[in-house]
Amino acid sequence: MNVWIAIGLTVVGCYAVKLAGLLVPAGALERPLVRRLSALLPVALLAALTAQQTFSTGSALVVDARAAGLAAAGLALLLRAPFLVVVAAAVVVTAGVRALGG
Amino acid sequence: MREAPTPDERPRAAVVRDALGVGVAVGLSGFAFGVTAAGAGISTLQACVLSLLVFTGASQFALVGALAAGGNPFTAAAGAFFLGTRNAFYGLRLSQLLKLPRPVRPLAAHWVIDETTAVALAQPDRKSARLGFTVTGLTLYVLWNLTTLLGALGAEAIGDTRAWGLDAAGPAVFLALLAPMLKTSTERAVAALALVLGLGFLPVLPAGVPVLIAALAAPVVLWTKGRRP
Numbered sequence: 499m500n501v502w503i504a505i506g507l508t509v510v511g512c513y514a515v516k517l518a519g520l521l522v523p524a525g526a527l528e529r530p531l532v533r534r535l536s537a538l539l540p541v542a543l544l545a546a547l548t549a550q551q552t553f554s555t556g557s558a559l560v561v562d563a564r565a566a567g568l569a570a571a572g573l574a575l576l577l578r579a580p581f582l583v584v585v586a587a588a589v590v591v592t593a594g595v596r597a598l599g600g
Numbered sequence: 601m602r603e604a605p606t607p608d609e610r611p612r613a614a615v616v617r618d619a620l621g622v623g624v625a626v627g628l629s630g631f632a633f634g635v636t637a638a639g640a641g642i643s644t645l646q647a648c649v650l651s652l653l654v655f656t657g658a659s660q661f662a663l664v665g666a667l668a669a670g671g672n673p674f675t676a677a678a679g680a681f682f683l684g685t686r687n688a689f690y691g692l693r694l695s696q697l698l699k700l701p702r703p704v705r706p707l708a709a710h711w712v713i714d715e716t717t718a719v720a721l722a723q724p725d726r727k728s729a730r731l732g733f734t735v736t737g738l739t740l741y742v743l744w745n746l747t748t749l750l751g752a753l754g755a756e757a758i759g760d761t762r763a764w765g766l767d768a769a770g771p772a773v774f775l776a777l778l779a780p781m782l783k784t785s786t787e788r789a790v791a792a793l794a795l796v797l798g799l800g801f802l803p804v805l806p807a808g809v810p811v812l813i814a815a816l817a818a819p820v821v822l823w824t825k826g827r828r829p
Contacts, residue, residue, distance in 0.1 A: 500667075500672070500673045501642060501667055503673040504676045504677045504680075505646060508677045508681065509650075509653040509654055511680070512654050512655075512681060512684040512687070513709065513710065515688040516656075516687045516709040516712045516713075518691065519687060520694065520695045520705045520708065520709050520712065521691075522691075522692070524695075527688065527689065531822070533689065535818055535819060535822060536685060536688070537686070537781075538786070538817075538821065538822065539682055539683075539685060539818045540686050541781050541794070542791070542794035543662070543682055544658065544774050545790070545794040545814070546799075546815070547662055547679075548774040548778060548795075549795045550798050550811065551771040552771045554669070554799070556807075557802060557807065563765070564768045564771065567768035567771075568768065571776065572775060575775065575779045581625060581626060582632075584775070585632050585776065588772030589768055594765070596763065596765060
C-alpha cells in the first residue's frame with residue numbers, strides 16, 4: 499500500500515510541475531535566483547542518490563562490488579560512451595567482481 | 601495553423617533523424633528502470649504505472665531507490681518530485697518556442713522531459729522544434745514503456761538481480777545524468793557537498809531523509825557564492 503501512495507504522490511507532483519512550466523507566465527519563474535536553484539537542485543539530488551545507492555545497504559555504509567561497477571561507468575563516461583554502454587559497463591563489472599568473490 | 605516556411609528551415613528528414621536517435625537510445629534504457637524496479641521489490645504493474653504516468657526517468661529511479669532503502673512514501677515521493685522540478689523550467693522554454701495551443705498543453709506537458717527539450721531547443725525554427733519535440737516524445741514514450749515492461753518481467757524471471765550486477769544499474773544511470781551537469785566549480789561544489797551530506801546522514805536518519813538534506817547543498821552553495829565579493 500505504501501508503494502501505491504508513493505506512486506500516486508509522484509504521479510501527481512511530477513505532472514503538476516511539467517504542466518506548470520507550460521502554463522505559468524514566463525516572468526514568474528524567470529528570476530535569476532529561482533533559475534540557478536532549479537539548475538543546482540538536480541545536481542545535489544543526483545550526487546547524493548549516486549553515492550547512496552553505490553555505498554549503502556539499508557542504513558549501513560558499505561563498499562562492495564557496486565563501487566567497481568560505478569568506477570567502470572565513470573570511465574565509460576570519460577570515454578564518451580553512449581548512455582546504454584555506461585549502464586552496461588557498471589552491470590557487467592559489478593557482476594564480474596561478485597563472480598570473483600568480491 | 602500553417603506558418604510560412606522560413607529560408608533557414610531544416611529539412612524534415614534531418615529533424616526526424618535527430619529525434620529518433622535520441623528517442624531510441626534513451627527509450628531503450630527503460631529496460632534498466634524495469635530491472636531496477638523489480639530488484640527493488642516493486643511489482644511489474646507498479647513499474648509500468650510509473651513509466652506510463654510519471655515518465656521522467658530520474659524521478660522514477662529515485663522513487664524506487666528510496667522505497668527499496670525502506671523510505672516512507674512521503675520522503676520517497678518528495679525526492680522524486682524535487683528531481684522533477686527541472687521539467688517546469690523546460691516547460692517555460694518550450695512554451696515560448698513551440699507556442700502550443702492551450703487545449704494541447706495538458707497533453708504535451710506529459711512529454712516535457714530532458715530529451716524532448718534538448719531536441720526541440722536544438723532546432724532553428726518553430727516548425728522543426730514542434731516536429732522534433734513530437735517525434736522524440738512519441739518514440740521515447742513508446743519504447744520507455746515497452747522496455748520497462750520487458751525489464752521488469754526479465755528481472756522477475758532471473759530471480760536474484762544482485763548476482764547479475766543489476767543493482768549497479770540505478771547508480772550508473774544517476775552518474776550518467778549527473779556528469780554533463782558538472783560544468784562549473786559551483787556545480788562540482790554542490791555535488792561534493794551533497795555527497796558528503798547524503799552519506800553522512802544515512803546511518804543516523806530514516807531512509808529518504810538524508811537525500812532531502814543533501815538537496816540543501818544547492819541553496820547553501822548558492823548562498824556562500826553570493827556572499828563572496
